[in-house]
Amino acid sequence: MNIRCPHCRKEYQIPDERLRMLKGDVTIPCPNCKGAIPLSIHDQGKSPGAHSREEAAQVKTPGASAPADGTGLKERILQSLKDLPPMPQVAQKAREVITNPASSFKDLAKVIETDQAIVTRILKIANSPFYGLSGKVSSVQHASVVLGAKTLMEVLTLACSSEILGQTLSGYDLDAGELWKHSLAVASASQTIARRVNPSLEQDAFSAGLIHDAGKLILDPYILERKEAFNAFVEEGSQTFLNAEQHILGFDHAQLASDACEQWHIPSHIALAIRHHHDPSPSGGDQLSYIVHMADAIAMMSGIGAGLDGLLYSLHPEATKILKLKGDDVVEIMGSIADFVDKTTQVV
Numbered sequence: 001m002n003i004r005c006p007h008c009r010k011e012y013q014i015p016d017e018r019l020r021m022l023k024g025d026v027t028i029p030c031p032n033c034k035g036a037i038p039l040s041i042h043d044q045g046k047s048p049g050a051h052s053r054e055e056a057a058q059v060k061t062p063g064a065s066a067p068a069d070g071t072g073l074k075e076r077i078l079q080s081l082k083d084l085p086p087m088p089q090v091a092q093k094a095r096e097v098i099t100n101p102a103s104s105f106k107d108l109a110k111v112i113e114t115d116q117a118i119v120t121r122i123l124k125i126a127n128s129p130f131y132g133l134s135g136k137v138s139s140v141q142h143a144s145v146v147l148g149a150k151t152l153m154e155v156l157t158l159a160c161s162s163e164i165l166g167q168t169l170s171g172y173d174l175d176a177g178e179l180w181k182h183s184l185a186v187a188s189a190s191q192t193i194a195r196r197v198n199p200s201l202e203q204d205a206f207s208a209g210l211i212h213d214a215g216k217l218i219l220d221p222y223i224l225e226r227k228e229a230f231n232a233f234v235e236e237g238s239q240t241f242l243n244a245e246q247h248i249l250g251f252d253h254a255q256l257a258s259d260a261c262e263q264w265h266i267p268s269h270i271a272l273a274i275r276h277h278h279d280p281s282p283s284g285g286d287q288l289s290y291i292v293h294m295a296d297a298i299a300m301m302s303g304i305g306a307g308l309d310g311l312l313y314s315l316h317p318e319a320t321k322i323l324k325l326k327g328d329d330v331v332e333i334m335g336s337i338a339d340f341v342d343k344t345t346q347v348v
Contacts, residue, residue: 074251077218078259090115091153091160091207092266098149105144112140112156121159122152128347131155150203157187158344161210164217171223171230172216172241179217181341183210185304188340189295189333194288197323201288208273208292211261215253215274218260222249240314242278254278280316287322294319302334304341 093111097103113119119140126137126147137143144152165180172179190209194201223230226248233244245252258275262268273288277296283289297315320326 071250073222073249074256074259077222077256078263081218081260081263090118091157092264094153094156095267098153105141105149108144108149108152109139109141118156118159121162122155125155125159125347126152130343130347153203154206157207157210158184165210167217169216169220171220171227174216177345179213181304181345182299183213184341184344185299185302185337186210186212186292186295188337189298190292192333192336193291193294193323193325196325196329197291198287201291204267204270205288205291205295208270208277208288209295211257211270212274212277212292212296213253213257214260215255215257218256219245219249219253252278279314280319290316290319290322294323294325298330298333299337301330302338304337 090112094108097108097111100107112122122140122143123137125131126143131147131151137146143155147155161183162180165183166177167179168174168176169179187206187209190205191202194205223245229248230241230244233239233247234241242252242254254275254277258271261271261274269286269288272283272286273292276283276286276289277292280286280289280293293316297319320330
């Protein structure tokens with residue numbers, strides 16, 4: 001279905017599967033001008049104000065040449081990542097301690113306390129009204145006992161990622177905090193979906209959702225160097241930024257992030273979910289990949305940190321069926337992630 005923003009007049013083509021999950025009057029944010037695009041979604045999945053592809057002006061696909069071979073560039077980028085960023089480094093060490101039956105809360109505290117900046121953020125989050133422990137947590141070890149290992153791991157992941165994911169990404173046209181909010185939304189939605197379909201994946205789903213777009217952090221300067229080419233590729237509104245990455249670079253941010261995770265020794269099942277979060281079909285039926293994919297789509301539908309691709313996200317046609325989600329479930333999750341993002345950004 002094609003729609004046009006009433007404010008900037010830019011046209012977008014929205015995959016039909018996105019609309020089948022929504023009914024009634026909804027508002028979608030325009031990725032270009034941030035204005036509200038009102039839609040009235042009927043059961044047949046078409047808005048009265050929208051027009052079909054046949055009714056819309058013909059959209060040409062830019063760039064007829066084959067995608068570039070990005071192997072060399074990707075290897076150079078990965079080789080430049082000499083030091084493990086604080087987020088995966090501390091979080092991964094903490095994960096190893098938590099999964100070791102012989103470890104204690106004291107051992108966990110020792111790992112976390114190697115970075116005092118992270119300790120400060122952990123105590124701030126743990127003492128926030130969000131976790132109901134206002135003014136009661138005085139140390140990381142105390143937080144371990146009061147919150148429990150699983151919740152502390154969640155708090156740690158938030159504390160490690162907030163500064164990194166809060167950056168401005170000029171190449172992707174993401175203002176400061178937009179990627180952070182979107183990552184929070186996907187982490188929360190992933191955790192909620194996992195809790196419903198496979199509780200054993202709940203913590204991994206949260207972690208994978210939070211860092212699913214880490215590849216954008218790595219790629220942003222390379223995108224910015226080629227900004228004119230990217231703008232030319234997506235300017236008609238029918239091509240996604242993901243398509244542009246694949247066409248211009250020869251690989252995309254999801255593939256790069258997955259390779260980086262393997263280099264950083266992040267668990268392979270998390271790296272797999274990150275690699276396939278845009279299209280889980282090549283994952284071999286991996287449930288975590290479908291969970292993060294679905295969570296990403298829900299966050300996009302909510303308009304949280306969507307950036308350029310918010311209206312063009314293509315949902316796998318079998319995702320809701322595989323995860324046993326209904327339209328009402330999606331609406332409920334959309335509401336819960338908005339609340340999570342709002343509360344978390346106030347305390348982190």
